[in-house]
Amino acid sequence: MSTHEENAMTTMTTMTPEAAMAEALAEEMRRDATVITFGEGVATKGYALAQEFGAQRVRNTPLAEGIIAGTAAGAAATGLRPVIDLLFAPFLTFAMEEIVNSAGKLSYISGGQFSFPMVTIARTGSGWAVGAQHNQNNEAWFVHSPGLKVVMPSNAADFKGLLKSAIRDDNPVMFFADIGLLHTPGEVPSGDHVVPIGKASVVREGVDVTLVTYGKTVHSCVAAASTLEENGISAEVIDLRSLKPLDEATVLASVRKTGRAVLVHEAAAPCGVGAELAAIIAEKAFSSLRAPVVRLTGPDAPSPASFPLEAAFAPGADAIVEAVVKQVAN
Amino acid sequence: MSTHEENAMTTMTTMTPEAAMAEALAEEMRRDATVITFGEGVATKGYALAQEFGAQRVRNTPLAEGIIAGTAAGAAATGLRPVIDLLFAPFLTFAMEEIVNSAGKLSYISGGQFSFPMVTIARTGSGWAVGAQHNQNNEAWFVHSPGLKVVMPSNAADFKGLLKSAIRDDNPVMFFADIGLLHTPGEVPSGDHVVPIGKASVVREGVDVTLVTYGKTVHSCVAAASTLEENGISAEVIDLRSLKPLDEATVLASVRKTGRAVLVHEAAAPCGVGAELAAIIAEKAFSSLRAPVVRLTGPDAPSPASFPLEAAFAPGADAIVEAVVKQVAN
Amino acid sequence: MTTFEVSVEPRVAQSLEAMLLIRAFEEQSAALNAAGKSPSMCTSVGQEASAVGVMNALDERDQILTNHRSAGHLLARGADPRRILAEILGKSTGYCGGKSGSLHISVKELGVVLTSTIVGGELSLAPGVALSRQMLGGEGIVVVFFGDGAATEGIFHESINLAAVWNLPVLYVCENNQWQAFVHRKETMLADHISTWGASYGVKSQTVDGNDVDAVTAAAKDAVAYVRGTRKPFLLETYTYRLRGHMEPDPASYVDPAELQSWKERDPIATYEQRLLDEHAITPAELDAMKSRVRARIEDAAQFAMESPYPSFEELTTNVYA
């Protein structure tokens, strides 16, 4: 389903996104001796990786997100390509200085003397019922920060392909892994499967409405599109995959075709990626629009631990169907 | 120019926003013995305040933003109303954990057992030519974070009135002070001048286009509106003042009237407040729109120290005039 | 007076029963998780003596901050196991209405201010709570429980330094349980004892055997008296061991079996039971009675929690603002 070039001979392997990430990392570490990885428990949990690449390249760290990110930035500036795992997105709050002020800005500030090829992995989203200090979809913060790239895949193949691209990129890349997807197996092309950063994927074509989304809500949108089809509404579903740079061209082409846009994500609405999409559409596809743009997002509230409340947090297929039906009737 | 109720007898005093903030803080400290203030150099720079209220209520701190914010949160939860000064917005990166995960979320997480009446002051924006580690307009991060309020005034009266409201609010309020404005005197109503959080101000009425803005670009918009008037275009200028909660009603009423919206701020475009405004307008005033929404923002780049580059960072009146003329011709 | 109450020294009995209650509670939680009836949680199995010993030294005026491994602290403080378990299950009858879940339970009525599951979050709030104590009067002090892992976060340094400079009445209790999730403490620091770090800040400190509830009680009483009297911080390290995995379920295959075994032999409950029996401070019958009482409370708590309703959907967006 992704837009990358696929060899006709490509065989597929079924694996979870978690396994796909591990495979991507191992392949890149084999390819490039400057790729290293560290984080809290990275060597313990990545036992196979540690066995293959040794204690120098796969490291546990003290429990200190700030210095994990700062060390990655310092190493990236001077010849290594670190991949760090900061566990859960709310823990990024302890590493904002290093990610935003150093990794994001110092290439510019130094007049291009230094670059920061590093990848920061963080898990995000509902699905584990552990509450708001483990779950906040804060990816928009990084979209709003200069010098960073931000990706958030929705399926095993993209987890692998985007992580490989992120590791090869000469800039700091934030890699958000939606917890709710990590254990859902999917098909991954064998071999050196690379998905370019900055290219959205049209996961389903349609003519009446464009659903733009990323992460776990891609699947809600696809499910909604099936239901809508039964109701005679043809929905196109775009999986952004990269939030920065954002594939404006693909989004605009679709909206120009369908005339309707519904923007769906789990993150809160205010100043989220949906807001950015709505703005781009209202600026650049205005004359094609046949109905108001609609955002469907998680509530602007901390995420509850309580299972049924958490399950209601991200917009589901029913809500998407309802919104589209209403929009089309408009 | 603000929308608050003004007593016919109100006299005006001319003062800088910096002085207005100091006055607001002093008045609130007089009014409520639980209001305290601390931060790096707060007692040294706020010498008069320290003299009046003593070393217990006006404190210098160690150089450690995280614990300044955390201490404010802990004190706020247990009976005090701290006002902390974290100096420059990029330094907020060291206090994200405490502001976002504790102050923003713990009221919710605790099921309402605790509240967090605290104000965090940070300076932001171009105007001091000291570069990207002292200057980043990151207010949108906080708009995107649950449980916080965010204000950013544009004139001396609102600096005073919003700071007083922020101190009285039972929630954590982020108070962004645009450096470029701090030393420009303005008229401030005497007495207990309070500006409600969540109310925008229509600083200039018009019928052809709505300029929505906040902070220093309010003044560029007002200047642009004057020029536009000479060209026969009548621009309405809305100063948001509060970014969260955002006064949707005032923005929508204006856009429904003018049919055109130009959104102006110094912060970068992606997932900024302009994006949020564009989304709200594209969702709720779509049928009134006569032209594409336009955003005019600072570049998505770290801010340069070099004076002429910095001066070109925030959108100026000329660019606004040009954008509006183009939009109206559309 | 029953025989039981006469033969056992009250505090000793209380300490043992409190530890048994914590252990039973944690095992109940873990069992619910294993049965698919509860989300994941971090248990404090093996660390009961630290929780109970420190709480023995506190009184009503005092306030408490703790971390993700807080059930023991809450129970030792007198929280109702029914409401803790309900919270863990995300039920409306939980202390936070189900919004917290196991990881951030606070209980205002017991002075438990804002548990943090951000490692270090409890350390960031502690000086402020103590500042309220300092400025609003009274003799209360603040106790903050944190792990050896939290001590490696920068916020530890900032927190204890501020408490020292501002003379804030905070008792820092570092529960050094040798693990930081999946990483052994020795991989994260060269020192063996976090108490030695107090000197940098001019803060008095002590390490105590965290598996001996009487020793912890005695050390905590001294520490509390110091903090209450001087209004200065103190750093108490309870040296102990996490006997289960980091969180449920966690087979903890990364743990050195010999190290685990050596600490199992020093289980704070088994050793205390044995000591009390050896010293004839308690009879086997009294012990059985105690265990039955505990079992009954936990069974009742589990039933209460299981039968409690989930919060209504409107709760998704309440309490965001005060």
Next chain:
Amino acid sequence: MTTFEVSVEPRVAQSLEAMLLIRAFEEQSAALNAAGKSPSMCTSVGQEASAVGVMNALDERDQILTNHRSAGHLLARGADPRRILAEILGKSTGYCGGKSGSLHISVKELGVVLTSTIVGGELSLAPGVALSRQMLGGEGIVVVFFGDGAATEGIFHESINLAAVWNLPVLYVCENNQWQAFVHRKETMLADHISTWGASYGVKSQTVDGNDVDAVTAAAKDAVAYVRGTRKPFLLETYTYRLRGHMEPDPASYVDPAELQSWKERDPIATYEQRLLDEHAITPAELDAMKSRVRARIEDAAQFAMESPYPSFEELTTNVYA
């Protein structure tokens, strides 16, 4: 060989001239600011011995991180005053093309990796730069200059602890100048010497008189030899004083005049000049010649910086990404 070169011990002459150059440079910067010709900057007046002494101990293989008060470090490392001053004025001929300004100057060709004006930013990057050294080979070490204020940021704790645990070749140089912007160090910590904090992390440390360039040179040489040989971190504290305000312009009316006076009497340059004259290590004529050379270089630098062009507007958005 001229008489000058014979009579003065080369390193001694170099140290004095380097200090004079820094002082003249800083006074020139401040003058430009006072004349409205430059944005604000933080000068290192009074701390020249620390910069020069430490740089005396380094060689080409080594890498440097520093903070907002970096002009002294840059000059002592051999950076061109013309390009530093141009950078301060935001000119295209500056080391960073004018994008940095005074506060974050980096000079890759001299091994100056990424100056940080976020207090503590230099500490957060240092272990990573050293990790590159460790993994990519060579004998180079990393020196990170930071203030007493930076030492109270949590990132100090995290940085030095990681360097200790991972055996990273970092020389931590804390320039304890008694001030943290507008706050006296004593308001921020109970300890007098940050070097004492090394023990917590198992890191060797030393305090040296930061106003005596020969003492700093000697201590730094020992420290560098230790780090280079053992590949372990070392914490060197240079105890000194900030003789001007925090930044330009700052009348520093908050400074205790007696304290300032006592440190002025220990001015690292005046005392060194006097010592060299007293010991006949330098003649008054040689000193004059040295001062003239320095003055000429600074005047030339000022002219160069003033005459250099600003960057073109396209530069506003270049170098955002690599």
